[in-house]
Amino acid sequence: GQSLEQPSEVTAVEGAIVQINCTYQTSGFYGLSWYQQHDGGAPTFLSYNALDGLEETGRFSSFLSRSDSYGYLLLQELQMKDSASYFCAVRGNQAGTALIFGKGTTLSVSS
Amino acid sequence: EAQVTQNPRYLITVTGKKLTVTCSQNMNHEYMSWYRQDPGLGLRQIYYSMNVEVTDKGDVPEGYKVSRKEKRNFPLILESPSPNQTSLYFCASKTGMNTEAFFGQGTRLTVV
Numbered sequence: 001g002q003s004l005e006q007p008s009e010v011t012a013v014e015g016a017i018v019q020i021n022c023t024y025q026t027s028g029f030y031g032l033s034w035y036q037q038h039d040g041g042a043p044t045f046l047s048y049n050a051l052d053g054l055e056e057t058g059r060f061s062s063f064l065s066r067s068d069s070y071g072y073l074l075l076q077e078l079q080m081k082d083s084a085s086y087f088c089a090v091r092g093n094q095a096g097t098a099l100i101f102g103k104g105t106t107l108s109v110s111s
Numbered sequence: 112e113a114q115v116t117q118n119p120r121y122l123i124t125v126t127g128k129k130l131t132v133t134c135s136q137n138m139n140h141e142y143m144s145w146y147r148q149d150p151g152l153g154l155r156q157i158y159y160s161m162n163v164e165v166t167d168k169g170d171v172p173e174g175y176k177v178s179r180k181e182k183r184n185f186p187l188i189l190e191s192p193s194p195n196q197t198s199l200y201f202c203a204s205k206t207g208m209n210t211e212a213f214f215g216q217g218t219r220l221t222v223v
Contacts, residue, residue: 008151033210040199042115042214043154050210087153091210097142097161099203099212100170103153 002026004102006088011108012078020073020105022088028098030091032064032071037085037104046073046086075107083109113138117202117215124192124222132187132218134202142205143185144169144212145177147198154201160185192222 004024012018022032031050035043049055049064049071061074075082085104092098115136124130136143144159146169156169160179174196176188185204189196202215 031210040148040217040219042201042216043212044214045211048210089154095161097144097159097167099144099156101146101154103151 002090002092002100004088004090004100006086006102006105008103009106009108011110014078014080014109014111016078017074017076018078018107020075020086020088020107022071022073022102024069024071024088024090024102026090026092026100028092029066029069030093032062033089033091033099034060034062034073035087035089035101037087039084043087078109080109080111083107113213115202115204115213115215117200117218120216120218122218122220124220126193126222127191130189130192130220132189132200132202132220134185134187134215135183136185136202136204136213137183138204138213139182140204140206140213141182143179144203145175145185145187146201146203147171147196148201148217149198157187157200192220194222196220197222 006022033048034046037043047062064071087104088102145157146154158177160166200218203212205212
């Protein structure tokens with residue numbers, strides 16, 4: 001079967017750094033993505049890792065280790081507006097038709 | 112503005128009454144997909160389409176139909192809705208091989 005595991009909730013304070021982990025088990029793997037969703041709104045794309053290593057985009061970074069079937073999203077200098085749900089998603093086939101999402105991590109940032 | 116548009120945003124209906132949720136994108140994307148989101152279950156794929164007249168089942172297709180007669184539109188059809196289809200539905204689109212998917216604003220459906 002296919003599954004992605006990520007923590008259900010994470011809490012942090014403004015200015016802190018938080019890491020959201022994602023482990024996956026899929027029949028095919030062609031990359032790991034991260035999406036952000038505020039209050040049931042449209043999920044928005046944050047980052048994508050096809051190869052091992054760290055990808056940095058401003059305050060957000062994403063890491064992938066294919067040998068460990070593991071990735072994480074790192075959020076630095078947390079702001080209140082970062083309070084949201086974060087989903088990891090695996091591209092399950094080469095055609096890109098299978099985009100399999102984890103159950104999401106709710107991040108709460110307090111002042 | 113590049114966007115994916117779903118309608119309606121909110122819908123309350125009764126069991127068995129056929130309904131259609133529309134989805135339209137203006138980015139000329141080949142790939143479109145429908146997801147449902149339920150508390151604690153994340154986003155689960157219902158159906159997807161790689162291009163006009165090409166559709167395929169996702170993980171939870173039972174009780175749903177789709178069609179792709181035009182590239183920009185991908186309606187989701189519930190022929191006989193049941194209460195277990197009460198959910199938040201999202202349409203998404205992307206270019207075929209690309210990773211970044213663009214989502215609509217969601218349709219909150221309640222079946223009573």
